[in-house]
Amino acid sequence: MIGTLNALIDLVETTTAEEIDVAGFAREHGTTEYHLRRMFSALAEMPLSEYVRRRRMTRAAAELVAGAGNVLDVAVRHGYGSVEAFGRAFRAVHGIGPVDARRDGGPLRTQPTLRFRLSVEGSTPMDVTITPLPELVLVGHAVEVPLIHQGVNPQIQQHIAAIPVAEHARLKELGDAEPGGILAVTADIEPDAPEGTLLTYLHGVALQASSPVPDDLDVLRIEEGSWAVFAARGPFPATLQNLWAATATEWFPSNPWRLRPGPSIVRYLEFTGDFASCELWLPVEQG
Structure with missing residues (x-):
C-alpha cells in the first residue's frame, strides 16, 4: 500500500487533466478507490482532492511568478477550463488571486510533494479480530x-x-445481534472527506435483519461481510483517535485486508468520561 500511495503521488505530479482517474489507478494496483482514498486521507491528514488542488496551485503559482504565460495559459495547463474557476481554486489555496501573485510575487502557500514511508516500529500494540457478520x-x-x-x-x-436514560435502557433491550450493547456509528461520509463535512452519527444498537424495528427509530442497514475489530483502552478520546490512525499507518499496510464501503462502529465496553475501553469495528474485505 505504501508503494501504491507513492505511485499515486507521482501520478498527481504528471497529470494535467482536470480529473485524475483514481478508480482506474486503484484497479491497476489491485485495490479499490474507496480504500485508497481512505488510506491517503488517514496518512496525509488531508483528502486526496485537497492535496491535488494544493499541488496544482503550488506549481501554478511558481509559473505565474516566473512569467511562464498569461493566467489563461497557466489555468489550462493545470486542468482548468476557465480563468474564473482557476481563480477560485488559486485564491482558496493562496489567499490572493493569480493576477496579484503574478504582479506582487506573493505571499504564497507552498504544498511540498508528499512521500509516504512505512514505520516498522510497531509503536501501537493492536488487538485485532476478523469477524464475519x-x-x-x-x-x-x-x-x-x-x-x-x-x-x-x-x-x-x-x-x-439529549437522549433520556429510559431510552438508553429501551435500546439495550432491543439489541439482539453482535456487536452488542450501545453503539456509536458514523456513516454517510465520503472516503476522503475534509474536516467539517457532515456525516450521520447514530447512537443505537444492532438487530438481526429479521427483527421488528420500532417506527420511532432511525435505521441503517448493513450488508453481510467481514469486519476488523480493533480493541483499545486508555484516555478518551485520544486513545480511540490514535487507534484510528494506527489502523492506517500500521495494520492495513501489513495485512491482506482493505476497507470496504460501510459505516464505522465503536462499541464501548467501559466508559467513565475521560477513560474508555472500546472496540472499533471497520468493514473490510480481502485485498
Whole structure:
C-alpha cells in the first residue's frame, strides 16, 4: 500500500487533466478507490482532492511568478477550463488571486510533494479480530454532525445527552445481534472527506435483519461481510483517535485486508468520561 500511495503521488505530479482517474489507478494496483482514498486521507491528514488542488496551485503559482504565460495559459495547463474557476481554486489555496501573485510575487502557500514511508516500529500494540457478520440493522437516534478529527465532537455529546436514560435502557433491550450493547456509528461520509463535512452519527444498537424495528427509530442497514475489530483502552478520546490512525499507518499496510464501503462502529465496553475501553469495528474485505 505504501508503494501504491507513492505511485499515486507521482501520478498527481504528471497529470494535467482536470480529473485524475483514481478508480482506474486503484484497479491497476489491485485495490479499490474507496480504500485508497481512505488510506491517503488517514496518512496525509488531508483528502486526496485537497492535496491535488494544493499541488496544482503550488506549481501554478511558481509559473505565474516566473512569467511562464498569461493566467489563461497557466489555468489550462493545470486542468482548468476557465480563468474564473482557476481563480477560485488559486485564491482558496493562496489567499490572493493569480493576477496579484503574478504582479506582487506573493505571499504564497507552498504544498511540498508528499512521500509516504512505512514505520516498522510497531509503536501501537493492536488487538485485532476478523469477524464475519450477517446482514444487520442498526437502529437508534441519528443526527447530522460535522467531521472532527481531533478532540471531542460537541454536537455528538449534545445529541447523546439529549437522549433520556429510559431510552438508553429501551435500546439495550432491543439489541439482539453482535456487536452488542450501545453503539456509536458514523456513516454517510465520503472516503476522503475534509474536516467539517457532515456525516450521520447514530447512537443505537444492532438487530438481526429479521427483527421488528420500532417506527420511532432511525435505521441503517448493513450488508453481510467481514469486519476488523480493533480493541483499545486508555484516555478518551485520544486513545480511540490514535487507534484510528494506527489502523492506517500500521495494520492495513501489513495485512491482506482493505476497507470496504460501510459505516464505522465503536462499541464501548467501559466508559467513565475521560477513560474508555472500546472496540472499533471497520468493514473490510480481502485485498
